[in-house]
Amino acid sequence: MERIEQLRKFLADSPNDSFLKHALALEYIKLGDDVTAKQLFEELLAADPGYVGSYYHLGKLYERLNDNDAAISWYEKGMQVAKEKGEQHAYGELRGALEELTF
Incomplete structure (x- = not known):
């Protein structure tokens, strides 16, 4: 819980920090x-x-x-974003997760 409280404190100072929200999630x-x-x-x-x-x-x-x-749906959205940003590693991980789920 200490880590959560620390992340929440940081987010109070920087509420739009995506890294902090990701870490908290x-x-x-x-x-x-x-x-x-x-x-x-989702936020x-x-x-x-x-x-x-x-x-x-x-x-x-x-x-x-x-x-x-x-x-x-989230895997597909992520694949599209990763493709647009040229993030091949992330694209491959998302595609692998999608294929594992659908095959």
């Missing part, structure tokens, strides 16, 4: 609080759709919540 996943993590990832991607790393984690979260349609 990952901390909530570690605690098993997928609802809060999902909210943070982050609504404000900063170019933050490619969050698409993978949000897709995996939806898989855990047994919402494969939403997971597929």
Whole structure:
């Protein structure tokens, strides 16, 4: 919880910092609080759709919540953004997650 409190404090000072929101969402996943993590990832991607790393984690979260349609949608959105930004590694990870889920 100490890490979460520290990240929240940093976010209070920099509320639009995508890295901090991403890190906070990952901390909530570690605690098993997928609802809060999902909210943070979705807020982050609504404000900063170019933050490619969050698409993978949000897709995996939806898989855990047994919402494969939403997971597929987030993987596909992430692949499009990664392709546009020329981030081949992220694209490959997202494609791998999508293929694992759909095949």
